[in-house]
Amino acid sequence: MTGAVEAVSRLDALRARIDGWKREGMRIGFVPTMGNLHEGHYSLVRLARAHADRVVASVFVNPTQFGPGEDYERYPRTPDADVAGLAAAGCDLAWMPAVDAMYPLGLECAVRVHVPGITGVLDGAHRPGHFDGVCTVVARLFNQVRPDVAVFGRKDYQQLAVIRHMVRDLAFPIEVLGADIVREDDGLARSSRNQYLSEEERAKAPAIHRALLAMRNAVQGGQGWREAESAAASQLQAEGFEVDYAVLRTPLLAEPPGAGAPGDDGQRVALVAARLGRTRLIDNLEFSSNS
Ligand code: PAF
Numbered sequence: 349m350t351g352a353v354e355a356v357s358r359l360d361a362l363r364a365r366i367d368g369w370k371r372e373g374m375r376i377g378f379v380p381t382m383g384n385l386h387e388g389h390y391s392l393v394r395l396a397r398a399h400a401d402r403v404v405a406s407v408f409v410n411p412t413q414f415g416p417g418e419d420y421e422r423y424p425r426t427p428d429a430d431v432a433g434l435a436a437a438g439c440d441l442a443w444m445p446a447v448d449a450m451y452p453l454g455l456e457c458a459v460r461v462h463v464p465g466i467t468g469v470l471d472g473a474h475r476p477g478h479f480d481g482v483c484t485v486v487a488r489l490f491n492q493v494r495p496d497v498a499v500f501g502r503k504d505y506q507q508l509a510v511i512r513h514m515v516r517d518l519a520f521p522i523e524v525l526g527a528d529i530v531r532e533d534d535g536l537a538r539s540s541r542n543q544y545l546s547e548e549e550r551a552k553a554p555a556i557h558r559a560l561l562a563m564r565n566a567v568q569g570g571q572g573w574r575e576a577e578s579a580a581a582s583q584l585q586a587e588g589f590e591v592d593y594a595v596l597r598t599p600l601l602a603e604p605p606g607a608g609a610p611g612d613d614g615q616r617v618a619l620v621a622a623r624l625g626r627t628r629l630i631d632n633l634e635f636s637s638n639s
Pocket of ligand 1: 380381382408410413482485486504507
């Protein structure tokens with residue numbers, strides 16, 4: 349379905365519209381975004397649409413999830429194109445608050461949400477405080493929108509796991525769905541940050557997807573996971589990447605157990621975060637080590 353999308357930036361307007369839908373017994377789907385939308389985001393909207401009567405998408409570049417020296421200031425902001433794209437994707441309402449509408453007491457006084465454990469590794473270790481910022485804003489967005497179902501991309505694998513943990517622990521009455529990664533023809537995962545890449549970097553970037561496939565193939569072929577990880581990291585370094593991590597993990601991001609460990613269903617995820625110049629890219633591949 350395509351049509352007009354209403355864009356609101358005041359919380360009372362958002363609440364009025366959603367209250368009306370709820371009074372009519374409608375199921376509300378929600379897609380949180382930081383804008384600069386592309387096909388990856390629109391696939392989330394379509395998934396939400398398939399699970400809800402009305403779809404709300406938020407467009408908000410969240411300052412609390414960027415560390416010092418990261419790309420908060422230069423993060424691409426394209427609100428008009430986002431609203432047009434959301435309409436075409438079947439979204440009904442765009443929630444586009446300013447920073448002071450999201451953080452009315454100011455950033456210093458904002459109540460923070462911290463998920464322990466799973467946020468201490470991988471992106472949590474490389475971007476200290478990042479997931480506190482993500483959970484802090486997503487908890488607010490959930491309270492503002494009060495969706496029945498919320499959709500997150502599987503490209504941000506650790507983020508999805510952290511959100512599931514938060515939803516379960518804080519008893520948000522929300523079903524969380526993960527949407528498949530959308531890739532370019534050459535395998536590069538769609539991301540707003542891809543546009544930072546120079547022509548030369550863009551040509552190199554699909555090596556991340558190849559590294560993920562190589563780790564999967566190595567493990568499925570019987571190679572040890574540590575060897576597969578170090579081969580992937582070496583390959584990416586040789587191609588000019590600065591590698592934050594290239595790892596194999598269980599679905600809850602633990603190191604894989606030894607062969608035949610009780611309770612191990614063989615599900616694995618290969619994850620990479622690597623920089624090309626100033627651009628940090630992440631990607632992952634879920635697979636079964638038994639096949
Ligand atoms: O995945 C993102 O774009 C952001 O981390 C999110 C979930 C919209 C929170 O700001």
